[in-house]
Amino acid sequence: MNLQQLRYIVEIADSCSITKASKKLFVSQPYLSKVVSDFEARAKKQIFIRCRNGLELTAYGQKVYLLAQSIIHQMDQLGKEETAQNDSVRLSFSAANLIIKDSLLLDYVSTVHAAQIDIDFCETTISGCIKKIEEDVSEFAILAADDFQKTLLTSICVRKKLEWIELDEGCPYIHFHRNHALSNQNEIHMDHLMPYVFVRLKTDEFTAFSRKKLKEEYPEISAQRCIVVNHYHTYLSMVKHNAAFMIGNKWQISELEKMGIQSAAFSSFKHKVHLMILKKQSTVFSAEAARWIHLFKNSYGLDET
DSSP states (O other), rough: HHHHHHHHHHHHHHTTTTHHHHHHOOOHHHHHHHHHHHHHHHTTTTTTEETTTEEEEHHHHHHHHHHHHHHHOOOOOOHHHHHHHHOEEEEEEEEEEEEOOOHHHHHHHHHHSSSHHHHHEOOHHHHHHHHHHTTTTTTTTEEEEEEHHHHHHHHHHHHHHHEEEEEEOOOOOEEEEESSSTTTTTTEOOHHHSSSSEEEEOOOOHHHHHHHHHHHOTTTTOEEEEEEEEHHHHHHHHHHHHHHHEEEEEGGHHHHHHTEEEEEETTOOOOOOEEEEEEEOOOOOOHHHHHHHHHHHHHHOOOOO
């Protein structure tokens, strides 16, 4: 058994649940179950038993747990010594359909004690995120995907041996300048938007798939005027300085407010938008990735359990 598997067992014991441990560790439940069963098979003893409140350590499991904690602590101390001597760290990730808060990157940098910090961050499409992960340019991606895109994404993940982890969900939002004629409304129907310019980013296979499905379900929806751009800065500028609108999600609201862009729930759609993390199935998050994701979840008030 390696050190990472010992960490998994300790987390399962602390959480009293493989499900909760899976969410916190960003590791699939079947794999955690296999780690436990393989350990028990080698030891020929149970380390966990099921009880009313979840999983509980056996007497033998208590010994394993305490020993594992001791080993992990000692290895962490060694790791800190190595990090102190290491003059550089690297964080690489991509994002799609999100605005990553500047404060998040600053908070991350403030927690890293290294002479050189290399952050490779790319704003792209969902297809771009997948490509960067496959090519090992990005360790992970964080993205927002609607119900249709999620269906396509889960299918592609199986084929490409990628893993997706859902963090949150919400309804679609319409974003427009605070001086827009619709700025006093809490909910927006598609009919309200017909006279205004719709701004969207260049289409990839996910947005094309979503638009096709939406057209099938809502044949009456069609924007009279649409501007397509391929740069995120231009995308936001068009909304800031024109009587235009964009379709987004609740995880963009706080940053858009700083730009004078307001948001309202999109009442026309019954479909959800999902906040997700994407990575290779075969990899475990690096310490830097885990650090950034922890900061990200705290920043958005997402459950860490």
